[in-house]
Amino acid sequence: MKRVANFNAGPAALPLEALERGQREFVAFEGTGMSLLEHSHREPSYEKVHREAIGLLREYLSIPDTHDVLFMQGGARMQFAFVPLNLLQPGKSADYVVTGTWAKQAYEEATLVSKPYGSSARVVVSTEKDKKFTRVPETSEMSFDAEASYVHITSNNTLFGSQWASYPETGNVPLVADMTSDFGSRKVDWSKIALAYAGAQKNIGPAGVTVVVGRKDLIQAGRTDIPQIFRYKGYADSESLLNTPPVFAIYMLRNTVRALLDWGGLEVIEAECKAKAALLYGLCDSLSDFYRAPVETKSRSTVNVVFQLPSEELDKKFLSEAKAAGLVGLKGHRSVGGLRASIYTAVRMPSVQLLAEFMRTFAAANR
């Protein structure tokens, strides 16, 4: 069967070669007489996959030796709790910039986590207006606490489609970023990032593994009055083999990052994401009487293009005709409505061109 053009917001499209390799090796892995799913995580054949996954991520994202690369579980939402548990020192405060639903939840979890330890979380600024987040804040709106344990931002807002073009300056206060929806789609200046985390299921792999990239000194200085299994240090010291890792998700992440490197690496992927986004936003702007892209121009996401049609009836018609044309996953998040095209790393330009062509035709027929 023909593969669809997949605009799912996550789990999302994966490189076909990563999937085909997964299928080929699925039952019998590399002459071991068993599936990788049946391997002990302490066997050299699995350890090789595990280390390759870390190595390829380092190569792809130019992650320096100053930072550890950890594989964890539970998604970004688990990190909403693990970040303050590890990094928010008793009696201190952490600063949160609230630019979307997940940023808000990260702040709320930090509040719950900090209470019994006498620490706290603070909202620096929120761009929520009438329950919509259509921009990231201006520098002038943010006044950080110089004594904060860290500043937390959400690099890309998956639901509303806004993104930080560049990260705020936080001086000596460590900058922590939830990069779930754009990790792997853009270059990162690691000298400015103390800790980043991302569920893999958008740009770099399947659901079931969360990547944490953090400064070694910060991880080593993490709190030790929290459960061992919550401590970044335990994952760092064991190369993420503290307990049984999500073996197959890590294997598929490796296959995915391998494919992204084979396609030309991050420079090519980032340029393609920008070009895909420019095509769709350009189309919306040129047909602005029909397609409305509500996010402020300079805050527009290069991976989640959110747009609206004149009516909910047209939304439904759009989704149904798009599906018939082999374009799926275009429904906006249930809390936002409208439409959304997630154009992550593995959604190549030809798929986006198909969508743009469909949008032109649909507008002509329905405006």
Added chain:
Amino acid sequence: MKRVANFNAGPAALPLEALERGQREFVAFEGTGMSLLEHSHREPSYEKVHREAIGLLREYLSIPDTHDVLFMQGGARMQFAFVPLNLLQPGKSADYVVTGTWAKQAYEEATLVSKPYGSSARVVVSTEKDKKFTRVPETSEMSFDAEASYVHITSNNTLFGSQWASYPETGNVPLVADMTSDFGSRKVDWSKIALAYAGAQKNIGPAGVTVVVGRKDLIQAGRTDIPQIFRYKGYADSESLLNTPPVFAIYMLRNTVRALLDWGGLEVIEAECKAKAALLYGLCDSLSDFYRAPVETKSRSTVNVVFQLPSEELDKKFLSEAKAAGLVGLKGHRSVGGLRASIYTAVRMPSVQLLAEFMRTFAAANR
């Protein structure tokens, strides 16, 4: 290539039909034009898999409506923290029966978790003697705190190979069990179990998903002063779709439990586990000048058969010749040494007969 006889302690052997189905459907899932790994977890095609996995587990293990079935992440070790976070009420205490390394860690995590909330954990009894755990305790050794929030046990000790033949009576105090290594291999009287948890990667699926089965009233009454993502209630109320679940691990769990049901269901599987264990222990006992099974007879595990040879040199020779004969995963845990045959649900009797035959021949040649 011929499949090996796989005695890995976990991740471990899976039913061949579960793997073959996984392979067949891997790139294009059920006419959707994409892999299941690329599906949104909110799509009906995935939700069907998700609900089937829950339904098949309920059917296979006869889990009544009084209990919820949750899918979580992070393995049993994450549950070491989540259990006290959810169930250990502020100011109260929890009782731990320490019968192995993981039971001890569960107690230690509970101690760390409880401190900031003014609660505590208590060791009822430990069967650790000279760093070895070779038995579960007698009833007479256990005096439970009638005011405890719960009593925690480890149903099967993976490392040392001991198992509770029947669970202790705890009166009105809820009994919580880490069932990671025997969940799915034996019947459970759910009227006696308040909450059980298990990493799937031993008897019922791959690594990457943790099953929690808990009484609904207990889950609903769980603490609300902890992060949302730690609360059992959140998973229960959302049918474990609180955030992105580990989609593919749940799919493979479904395939695995489907196969176990097709093989005859839990009655057949439990009888087979007992017969496999009896074969190996019987052989050790009949050749007791060569093979020593250190676990006390009535505490012997039906899924992890631990045994020792007269010398470490013979251990190495055994492992190397066994591997050449297509028998893998027989090395004891690095903290215990010796040998261990993990004979979980998907390790069928013919594989265990091959191992027994090998052990007879090896003893004859080396005693």
